[in-house]
Amino acid sequence: MRGRPSLPVLGQPQPERADAARNRQKIIDVTARIIAERGAAGLSLDEVARTAGVGVGTVYRRFGDRSGLILALLDEQERRLQTEFLSGPPPLGPGAPAEERIVAFLGALVDRVLAQRELFLLLEKGGQPWRGRPYRVHHIHLATLIGQVRPDADAAYLADALLAPVNAGLIAYQREERGMSVGQIKAGLAALAAAAVRA
Secondary structure, three states, rough: OOOOOOOOOOOOOOOHHHHHHHHHHHHHHHHHHHHHOOOOOOOOOOHHHHHHHOOOHHHHHOHHHHHHHHHHHHHHHHHHHHHHHHHHHOOOOOOHHHHHHHHHHHHHHHHHHHOOOOHHHHHHHHHHHOOOOOHHHHHHHHHHHHHHHHHOOHHHHHHHHHOOOOHHHHHHHHOOOOOOOOHHHHHHHHHHHHHHHOO
């Protein structure tokens, strides 16, 4: 019926007020600008709030802490990656054998970490990134693919084991201290995946 307010759907987030949406975007834009100008290491929620012209309480209520703010910045690329592996072309998307999709997915995660390495390093330093929603989505996707190849295996554990090396700290060490190329890192992950899913 026209003019009737829509009811919230169970499990869906509540619609955002226009002023709250503007404040959220302003905070994210300011954060991105500060990181682009000075790097992520010195990022402070107090400075973000002051520069965005909002109360620091607004920032804390909205994002929780610095890790929550960084996750919001990473969200756009994360949504793009999820679209690609859920409905994009193979081998990352559906249509390729599960073994190929696992390798393509791990390679895409390496690219994702390298694209915003500083933010991922900061996120990892700030706590336990595997507790966040992106990790859970990656884990479910990878465990599902592993289960298709090895129904007898503990797919949840193997998914954790394959995701563990895809972290910014280790990749930075491999690139800077060991002189490994991105191709070597991806090849190593592919070999690890092959060993994990071999019957």
